[in-house]
Amino acid sequence: MHIIWHGHSCFQIISPQGKEEKIKMVIDPFGEKVGLRVSKLEADILLITHSHDNHSNLKSVSGTPFLIDGPGEYEIKGVFIRGILAFHDNSQGEERGQNTIYTIETEGIHLCHLGDIGQKELTDSQLQELGEIDILIIPVGGVYTINSKEASTIISQIEPRIVIPMHYQVPKLKLGKKLEGVESFLKTMGKKSVEKLPKLLIKKKDLPKEETRIIVLNP
Numbered sequence: 325m326h327i328i329w330h331g332h333s334c335f336q337i338i339s340p341q342g343k344e345e346k347i348k349m350v351i352d353p354f355g356e357k358v359g360l361r362v363s364k365l366e367a368d369i370l371l372i373t374h375s376h377d378n379h380s381n382l383k384s385v386s387g388t389p390f391l392i393d394g395p396g397e398y399e400i401k402g403v404f405i406r407g408i409l410a411f412h413d414n415s416q417g418e419e420r421g422q423n424t425i426y427t428i429e430t431e432g433i434h435l436c437h438l439g440d441i442g443q444k445e446l447t448d449s450q451l452q453e454l455g456e457i458d459i460l461i462i463p464v465g466g467v468y469t470i471n472s473k474e475a476s477t478i479i480s481q482i483e484p485r486i487v488i489p490m491h492y493q494v495p496k497l498k499l500g501k502k503l504e505g506v507e508s509f510l511k512t513m514g515k516k517s518v519e520k521l522p523k524l525l526i527k528k529k530d531l532p533k534e535e536t537r538i539i540v541l542n543p
Contacts, residue, residue, distance in 0.1 A: 325431050327459070327524040331360040331543035333379055333491050335437065335461060336367075339403065339430040347401050349428065350389070351437050355381040359498035360543065369400050373424045373439025374412060378499070394424055404429040408453045412469075413442035420468070427454060432528040435459040436484070440491065444474045446481050458531050460484035463491030465503030472509035479513075485531045487538045488524070494543055506540055513538060 326338040333352040341347050350367040354360065358378045370389035372380045382391075390400050395407040406427045412420035420442060428435045436457045446454075460482055463469035469491050470478065479487055493503040510518060520540045 325433055325435075325524075325526050327435075327488065327526070327541070329488070329490065329523075329541035329543050330363045330365070331494060332358055332497065333373070333437075333440065333463065334363070335490070336365055337428065337435070341402055347403055347430070348387075349403070350385050351426065352379040352439070353381045353384045354378045355384070357498070359496045360494070369403065369405070371405070371407075371426050371437070373426065373437070374422065376440070379440065392426075402430070406453065408450055410439065410441050410446075410450060411443055412440050414444050425450070425454070427457070433458050433526070433531070435461070436482070437461045438463060438478070440469045441478075442469055443478075444470065445477050451481060454482065457482050457484045458528075459486045459488065459526070461488045461490055464489040464506065464509035465492035467501045467503050468499065471504060472512040475509060476512050479536070484536060485533075486524075486526070487536060488541060489538070510538070510540075 328336045332354050335351045337349040339347045348367050349369040350365045351371045365385045366387045367385050367389040370391050372393040395409045398405040408425040410423045410425045412423045423439045426437045434457050462475050464472050464475045489509050493505045518540050520542050522542050
């Protein structure tokens with residue numbers, strides 16, 4: 325599995341299916357208003373966590389992807405996806421609306437993208453729907469989503485093997501308000517520094533077996 329971060333909450337996940345075929349998935353593509361370079365992406369499956377324009381730039385994704393934009397269970401080309409209802413704020417969606425958490429199961433790996441979750445913690449029902457998660461992609465920048473302390477709480481609830489932070493302040497990002505940087509999250513997690521990778525290439529056998537590993541990707 326290849327996991328590539330394009331900035332903000334946008335990820336591309338490439339999963340080999342057999343010797344030649346690959347399934348390409350894109351989550352939350354953003355538009356030019358975000359200030360970051362809009363990548364040209366291709367997908368077989370396109371996941372949208374919510375309809376805000378900095379997470380749903382469908383035009384930036386080429387191909388004829390299968391679009392998933394809400395809760396439900398899906399199986400596409402051997403990839404199992406579940407969308408779980410969540411909220412963009414800590415007030416049952418009254419401030420910023422709903423958000424969809426996605427779990428993706430492929431290659432024996434369970435990955436979760438939390439979207440723009442604003443809940444300070446997950447409910448028992450949400451945790452049950454999530455099940456065991458190997459790789460957790462989680463917002464940490466605060467302001468419009470959870471901050472580093474709240475992210476730490478949710479990580480403790482889920483207990484993933486790998487954590488990839490997203491939705492934090494990076495150069496040129498423009499959202500109206502400045503987010504926290506990834507350094508605040510690393511400090512909260514007791515990490516002085518971690519190696520930054522251009523992308524993550526991972527197989528099930530490579531997953532950490534004990535302590536949760538934090539991986540910071542370069543956009």
